[in-house]
Amino acid sequence: MTAPTPPNAADCDPTSLAWMTGFPPAPDKAVTFADGSFRKFPQLRWAWSNIRQLVPTIDVWRGSGPASALPRDVQDLGKVKATTMDGRAITFGDALDLTYADGVVVLHRGRLVFERYSGALQPHKQHIAMSVTKSFTGTLAGMLVAEGKIDPAAPVTKYVPELAKSGFGDATVNQVMDMITGIKYTEVYTDPDSDVWAMRRANGMAPPLPGVPQLSLLEYLTTMPKLGAHGEVFTYRTVNTDVLAWIMRRASGQSLSELLSTRIWQPMGAEEDAHYTVDRLGIESGGGGLNTTTRDLARFGEVMRNRGQFNGRQIVPTSVVDDIARGADPKKFAPAGYATLPGWSYRNQWWVSHNEDGVYMARGIHGQSIYVNPRSEVVIARYASHHAAGNVNNDPVTLPAFAAVARALKG
Amino acid sequence: MTAPTPPNAADCDPTSLAWMTGFPPAPDKAVTFADGSFRKFPQLRWAWSNIRQLVPTIDVWRGSGPASALPRDVQDLGKVKATTMDGRAITFGDALDLTYADGVVVLHRGRLVFERYSGALQPHKQHIAMSVTKSFTGTLAGMLVAEGKIDPAAPVTKYVPELAKSGFGDATVNQVMDMITGIKYTEVYTDPDSDVWAMRRANGMAPPLPGVPQLSLLEYLTTMPKLGAHGEVFTYRTVNTDVLAWIMRRASGQSLSELLSTRIWQPMGAEEDAHYTVDRLGIESGGGGLNTTTRDLARFGEVMRNRGQFNGRQIVPTSVVDDIARGADPKKFAPAGYATLPGWSYRNQWWVSHNEDGVYMARGIHGQSIYVNPRSEVVIARYASHHAAGNVNNDPVTLPAFAAVARALKG
Numbered sequence: 001m002t003a004p005t006p007p008n009a010a011d012c013d014p015t016s017l018a019w020m021t022g023f024p025p026a027p028d029k030a031v032t033f034a035d036g037s038f039r040k041f042p043q044l045r046w047a048w049s050n051i052r053q054l055v056p057t058i059d060v061w062r063g064s065g066p067a068s069a070l071p072r073d074v075q076d077l078g079k080v081k082a083t084t085m086d087g088r089a090i091t092f093g094d095a096l097d098l099t100y101a102d103g104v105v106v107l108h109r110g111r112l113v114f115e116r117y118s119g120a121l122q123p124h125k126q127h128i129a130m131s132v133t134k135s136f137t138g139t140l141a142g143m144l145v146a147e148g149k150i151d152p153a154a155p156v157t158k159y160v161p162e163l164a165k166s167g168f169g170d171a172t173v174n175q176v177m178d179m180i181t182g183i184k185y186t187e188v189y190t191d192p193d194s195d196v197w198a199m200r201r202a203n204g205m206a207p208p209l210p211g212v213p214q215l216s217l218l219e220y221l222t223t224m225p226k227l228g229a230h231g232e233v234f235t236y237r238t239v240n241t242d243v244l245a246w247i248m249r250r251a252s253g254q255s256l257s258e259l260l261s262t263r264i265w266q267p268m269g270a271e272e273d274a275h276y277t278v279d280r281l282g283i284e285s286g287g288g289g290l291n292t293t294t295r296d297l298a299r300f301g302e303v304m305r306n307r308g309q310f311n312g313r314q315i316v317p318t319s320v321v322d323d324i325a326r327g328a329d330p331k332k333f334a335p336a337g338y339a340t341l342p343g344w345s346y347r348n349q350w351w352v353s354h355n356e357d358g359v360y361m362a363r364g365i366h367g368q369s370i371y372v373n374p375r376s377e378v379v380i381a382r383y384a385s386h387h388a389a390g391n392v393n394n395d396p397v398t399l400p401a402f403a404a405v406a407r408a409l410k411g
Numbered sequence: 412m413t414a415p416t417p418p419n420a421a422d423c424d425p426t427s428l429a430w431m432t433g434f435p436p437a438p439d440k441a442v443t444f445a446d447g448s449f450r451k452f453p454q455l456r457w458a459w460s461n462i463r464q465l466v467p468t469i470d471v472w473r474g475s476g477p478a479s480a481l482p483r484d485v486q487d488l489g490k491v492k493a494t495t496m497d498g499r500a501i502t503f504g505d506a507l508d509l510t511y512a513d514g515v516v517v518l519h520r521g522r523l524v525f526e527r528y529s530g531a532l533q534p535h536k537q538h539i540a541m542s543v544t545k546s547f548t549g550t551l552a553g554m555l556v557a558e559g560k561i562d563p564a565a566p567v568t569k570y571v572p573e574l575a576k577s578g579f580g581d582a583t584v585n586q587v588m589d590m591i592t593g594i595k596y597t598e599v600y601t602d603p604d605s606d607v608w609a610m611r612r613a614n615g616m617a618p619p620l621p622g623v624p625q626l627s628l629l630e631y632l633t634t635m636p637k638l639g640a641h642g643e644v645f646t647y648r649t650v651n652t653d654v655l656a657w658i659m660r661r662a663s664g665q666s667l668s669e670l671l672s673t674r675i676w677q678p679m680g681a682e683e684d685a686h687y688t689v690d691r692l693g694i695e696s697g698g699g700g701l702n703t704t705t706r707d708l709a710r711f712g713e714v715m716r717n718r719g720q721f722n723g724r725q726i727v728p729t730s731v732v733d734d735i736a737r738g739a740d741p742k743k744f745a746p747a748g749y750a751t752l753p754g755w756s757y758r759n760q761w762w763v764s765h766n767e768d769g770v771y772m773a774r775g776i777h778g779q780s781i782y783v784n785p786r787s788e789v790v791i792a793r794y795a796s797h798h799a800a801g802n803v804n805n806d807p808v809t810l811p812a813f814a815a816v817a818r819a820l821k822g
Contacts, residue, residue, distance in 0.1 A: 023660040024629045024692045032691050053693045058464050124472055218435045249434040280443050281435045282464045
């Protein structure tokens, strides 16, 4: 299930390889946006921890208060044993190497029990969350629903009339939240002809084509044709999340960065500011543009595990967390054919296992993840820069390893 | 000395004009990098407080400790009376409006006695410092000299051999620090043919010309021809500062952002991170790319006023501050013909008045400034977005107003 000869994590360590060191970096050590080298492996191992040096970003302010405490009770979890889906005996430490982990924080009952950094990441530095961003967008959307600012049964055009002629014209907000729309849009990261590249040019994460007028992200969303019916099956398409974020901006009058700062980042006592990548008009990528520290990613996981309570306050309404944890209909998820996720569903931008521990996850394509295990009272936040874009490549290692850590901590 | 009919600050307020509001902003409310609108007035009043949304940046970390205290003892300085160079009676409040101030913090004996925000700026937001950046670069250079890492008498080629064939090939570090090199490079912000535009394309602050391979900032510096002799007269050329920053990186092995973070931002207890704009290779603009909050700008002014001591420690060696405060030779400055700065000099990237109060300043072309008045124990930090690029446009108002505030506080 993994590539034939995957590179060893140590052999592609971005610090050893000296990417972007020297003044100026030598041509063969440069990682730049314009030439696309930032998306190549192993250069991406540097880039995913340094996105703001490559593209414009907008700040998500942590507020003026102190960071919330993460009491430490460090344990030697690196030796926890696990068995991969294809039957190999490994340790949790092996799993982190095999999945090119850059930063890992494990919390048990709110205590920090494990923390490790590799690659180009440091505790205070932000790493790109990619599709983990979606789970922040969905949670904020749930909060706006709970406040009565968004009606999940309403058509998306109630909030964004510009989408009337697009494939989203007859979709509901809830269908967008659960990605059960029928839209003609392909997201195959390894296919240069996939629609995902046009979206990346629109949201500022790929260089514009020379001589072609560049659509902004929101303009691009209005061009999506319909394909099939809405409401039937889950199909992973990032454009749903960006439509959801558009609805949220219109319903709240706030940018995504303002929403995240005021409703989550400040109340949860984030340690560092976060930032989103933006398009040429300052519109955040709600589907993939968030960058945070590993610890702050773990804090958000802990907010969820505690049913919205953290840092002495109710940050996310309990009903919003419970709705996510409960998941959606696995029957609508099954046709998508995720071999490593049998019985799972996708609810409001989160991946829900429906297993006995009630595990749900936020997942990014290079191994970025938030793993919430309510039964074991465990949260694992991991940033990674896997060589292959797609969780099918790391799930066979990641999912058993995370489960083993949860079991070990539960005791 | 000012433009014939200068716009009223309130009439060009970026918040009232609603730049970049709406999702997406309407075409006539958009401020973008690619079309150059971010440099136009009044759009620049929004852009100078939102640079990181327009171009790539690198973080200057504040560290994990608390911000240093700025005890408050607020006074009604807005009513302090002053007389402009052309004889108009105004108040300090008027002066701030007349110079399109975005953020102002006045410290007296280390106490915050006045603070005001306008335009698109807020207390926690960073504004571009433009040439105020140079004074940070110079101070850090002075620190490296004090540590013996840089020899000011050495040729620049001792640190940067790549400059051997350029006009800097026979210049000394000290000549670069004081901008008394003879280099063929013009810096006329209002002239589209001035060399400053090629530098801005190189450092990432102007869009590249279509179809022309783009030099990086350091490559550009190696192309500067010589014009006249070194060591004779002061001529304001930003390329000197960027050569100095190059020398500093080579001498320290650190980037400019690392130098600023570890040597000033962390020890002085900055309230927020700062950031530099970077070129396509991640190289900071040492001549103009720093962005900070107004309070942190004031903190740095206070470090200087206290001869390097602040937040309970010696941050900059006293000898480095004293050397700057003493100034350079006004005879070498006079030929530059700054009508508003009679008797001043330029020492190590600071503007030194040689007046009875021992005033010296950091100055940016849209009115950004740090005013240090040792005799009156006053520091004024001001961010501004003046419509005209060049301090000759605001000095007639600014310099008398700052002096009046210093007199009023001295009592």
